[in-house]
Amino acid sequence: MKHDEREPSAPDPVDVRLGARLAELRGERGWSLGELAERSGVSRSTLSRAERAETSPTASLLNRLCAVYGRTMSQLLSEVEAEPEPVVRAADQPVWEDRAAGFVRRSVSPPHGGLRGELVEGRLAAGADIAYDRPPVAGLEQHIWVLEGALTVTDRDTDHHLGAGDCLRLRVWGPTRFRCPGPGAVRYALAVVRP
Template sequence: MRESPDGSSGEPMSDPLDALLATRLAELRGEHRWSLDELASRSGVSRSTLSRAERGEISPTASLLGRLCAVYGRTMSQLLSEVEAEPDRLVRAADQTVWTDAASGFVRRSVSPPGAGLRAEVVEGTLRAGADVPYERPPVPGMEQHVWVLDGTLEFTVGREAHLLHAGDCLRTRLWGPTRLRCPGPGPVRYAIVVVRP
């Protein structure tokens, strides 16, 4: 199913993590004392989509979570970590949180989830050929990212500058505006991102 313009896939949730995310999104809005209308205005996501996401009626896409993380000043890993127990110092591969956005073909693994007092985290991403994941703004302005391609080819756009990265290439940048991750193919791309909050 295609993603709607405001970041919802329209797919009902089946993943337990999605249900926990729905609850946490509702809690965050409550903590900020924002109405659905105010959050819609701040995020650019429709009121109805926000309501359905908070009630667990739809599975949030990477685009939708990206917009909400930007409004709430969190990285996606921080948001995901808030719906789980405090992470251990050693995170076994089998215990790493994997989140899938079926609408965009994006699979995200929290290799080293964020911890209290720590500023860096490592994320592994996989995009199928043709997948395109835009973010309107970073969750934390000035956030540092190191994007390292492990297999395949990734087009990473920062602002208006597109970088074509092949296996082994690494791009280091600070994020202030929009970004886009795209897999030009012919096969999928697997990459790691080191995120460092300012």
């Protein structure tokens, strides 16, 4: 739900836990909001609002923070959930949504501290366009398998146009961008392997 649609006194519980975890990570490093702003390229006010759950963080914001903290987005999101079980039922798979960007992310196999891989389902609305200025972890291996629709993935300066059934394998070293050209939404599986 968009921040402006919620009552100010009723922030989303996931945003509250996520904000607390972000504040904890910053505190563990002894950084001020100003230091984190310099490292991440995100304004102090935006960081403060995210930590206090006054706003729901966007995918791009979380990606920048993950890069600073050396985590994948799934790792960060899993840290605000309970320890994952070996079998994760569909109804129990954590879902995170960036409504403003038209992006829904389901952690199909939430990450575990002893494992390097994870599986994510992504859904982008027609016309959605999400840009990441850096990988959350340099050299991250990704396998992007389009299940329905069409997806354009830009890895640095190279565009990859994918249709249903196509799979792109890459190691992420620089900026990436995910776009759904339409006419309908796209649904894809993303296998992520930490280096």
